[in-house]
Amino acid sequence: MKTILITGAAGDVGTHLRRELAGKYVLRVSDLRSLKKINKEEQFVRADISKMADALRITRGVDAIVHLGGYSVEGPWEGILNANIIGCYNVFEAARRNGVKRILFPTSNHAVGFYRRDRTIDHRVYPKPDSRYGVSKVFGEALGSLYADKYGMEVFCMRIGNVNPVPIDKRRLSILFTPRDLAQLVTIGIEHPGIRFEIVYGISRNKRAWYDNANALRLGYQPIDDSEKWAAEVLAKEKPGDPTAELYQGGMFCVAEEIPNPAPLPKKKKAKKKRK
């Protein structure tokens, strides 16, 4: 059985993925935070990927890496720089030094969030990030391309929509990515022979999709779920939003300076002041 490293395993996507892949692979799960529950057959290794020594330690001896770790929304540059630029570089470089060939990089719809909603885009469009976070995802895609071309690594970039069992609003009707479809696409990314560098969209079979996902279909992806069955319910609850956010695929990421972080990092303990 292959051993797969999942970074950022405590996050929402990581938690869904671990449940879906249980029993199919030996999972080495890593995060800076503690995991709520560690399943049987999972090896937990705490790591701060902004430190190269940690990246080298967790990537040693695995067959493939699903690199979910990082800052997952728009936020302050400092956090994005450490986790998504330095951390991402460390994981690719550590994989190369440890001889791990295959990396699955979950990039984001926010790498192309400034495309208008009336356009259908495929994997060949040039990036149009909607945020500093989106820029960091474009950086990861570019890094993957470099490591594929220069070092012969096998890089599978998934521009992920919104991982959820059900769509939470109108925008997410277009980008819903259910956990079982996520697991299917990740399995293709791990197993498909002859990957060099690919970009695919991580979404379900949504009728309202803004993406032509032909590249994923070519590699064998057959998504099961379509957000349309929840459309009436979701649209009935939808309130009119910011006009710029409504125009572009990235929604509020195109407007906001900060989006609440669904998985904030633990606060560092303040050092106690010594009594004089």
Ligand code: 15L
């Ligand atoms: C993302 O890239 C984020 O990681 C996730 O938290 C969601 O905000 C998602 O995009 C989205 O666009 O819904």
